[in-house]
Amino acid sequence: MDWTEVIDYTLDVTRRNINQLQDFPESCDGSSWRTIERHKGDRAHWVDGFWTGILWLSYLHSGESVFEEAAKVWTERLRELKHSTSTHDLGFVFFLSHVLGGRVLKDTGLYEHAVEAATSLIKRYNPKGEYLQAWGEIDGTKKDRGRTNIDIMMNLSLLYWASNYTGNPVYADIATHHARTTKFTLLRADGSTAHVADFDLDTGVWVRSDTYQGFSHDSCWSRGEAWALYGFSTCYAATGLPVFLGAARKTAFYIVDNLPEDLVPFWDFDSPDIPDTYRDSSAAAAMACGLLILADAEEDKKLSEKWKELAKNITISLWKNYSSRGSDIPAFLLHGSRSVPHGFMEHALIYGDYYFLEAVTRLSRPDSAPLFDIKEDRDSTDKIKIGGYK
Template structure:
């Protein structure tokens, strides 16, 4: 009788089991391969924060303009009459958000009036859409009255950030005339014996002739005016002010005082004080930012090595300070007593980041370090400090501090933080695309 063949069952099961294991292993290897490809893709496809942030800014600034219009319409008759009596002019541009949640608008004479139109010029520069040029002109033109206002040192902030960017992008000859007249007006505040530009006329009980570190920023208007007119008056005043400030404003560690008071007859220093910092001996964060930006700009315009060295030393002070947070967004003062439970100052971060992008082009040895610091700041600002779309009255960034000692504008959006944020983004993009600025 023929026998029916019966497979060896244990051997068969073993073979099937091996096939199943092989199939499972292939699935695992396939999944691992997919994962590795995905990770590699994520690594190579870097997030474009310049594009993302400008896309956000486009929506937010359109919303901001509607908020400005609404706030102007809602101003009370009493407020209008009060400003009229003081010859303050109309409200024109946003500055911050008030404690009651309402948008704070300023007249042209306020030192912050030029930043919002400056933002709109930066939008035009990035997007190259004529609607942004029209918007920038709308908010720039009401500031023309400031060209003859000799009662302030803030001509650069008000006029150069607005008309200056407008002229750079359009070559509007009327803008050029306004800028030159503004520069001549600024020179009237120069004190030749002390070789400085007087900052404030107020608080005569405290200071005789106060000069604040912020004033370094207004020198750019004078350098521009020298370049356009060839009148050495502008250059000489700007250089003298910068050199005198190096001599008197800085401590041995390259931190800056906020206010230096001068005797205008002898040029001697009377006092070294603060106004917006924690104490006379502390390092107010935005003051350090104004300083590193100001001296970087002065080196660009003069190529004097002392200005580059000063900028490098100030940057080193900021980024080696033990109280600088891990995300590099500083507290409002480096010596504030309750750190880490102190407010941040995002405006100090944006000014510093913008300065570092420029500084990286002059100090090649330390360029990678400056770029790393600037990019880290910009990445963290983009991740953790942005406002919400069509909220926060149209501001771009949260968590700035104006003057904590006066309990003024603490942990709020500030228009100048937004201005230097967009400037830093443009500088970042230009460096990455061309390897140079200007």
């Protein structure tokens, strides 16, 4: 497929958004974006990096100074978050702003802020249960301190990158411990995933799996499944540990077996209202990226081609069937679902837009893969060696 039309469209939309946005965008179903809910404090900022990521990739594709300058300005606005210990989403924020920006500009001066963010993130690590805390303050309620979620798999990229960049293995050790815990507590035998896991704070023992944004404790929330695929694929690329390749393959096969005909999932694979319920285009976009990461890391050539072909077809379907062309909605994709149980659905989502553009970038420019990698030039060939795991 010729991706030129797709890229030109995303550039046009992004130019308009640069002129209109005053704060970080999150969702929209009309002619303007709803921006982040600042009353929620640092938790509101988890989406901020997706806008900067779009700006950096727009500059990569176009070379236009308008994107470069906007990306620099918006990226700098995020630096105040680097010392936050109130959110697990610093990976989303700093990898897609300071790490991606440093790579696009070839300016390592941005990296120091990302390292500080990684140092803040690991303060949420619980060594007894070997997991990163999902929500709440690190000295908050017992329930919050004992809970992790599948979303955190997407924030491990920052930790692996920080170990590679600094030479300090502690970030990668924590990322690997957390990923192993996630595999044992949230990945089911059939390749589906639960959303959250609760632990006993005194012993670190896993108590139960549950959900927050899915249909039920034993259903499979589709964006959570995308987070798992992307995250486990990244962990395998970072460590070479077979346990993570197996986990990534399991999630990929589950997705293959359960996607609808147009390859864009419903908001939960187990919703009893299928097919008369909501889709989540953001889940599809993240799945496409996860499949491309897995394809690059995959040892089996036939499977690698399978994952890449599915990723391409998902991305094409999003463009043909879910893009905003012909509307006044200032986003790339329609029909996203932020959280159906909480009444947020049928809208555009900034993270759906970012992962769509990331997938298009990976597909149209195979040479762009290092932009998203956890490795740096100082460690361009060797995988991180983690002791004690098989």
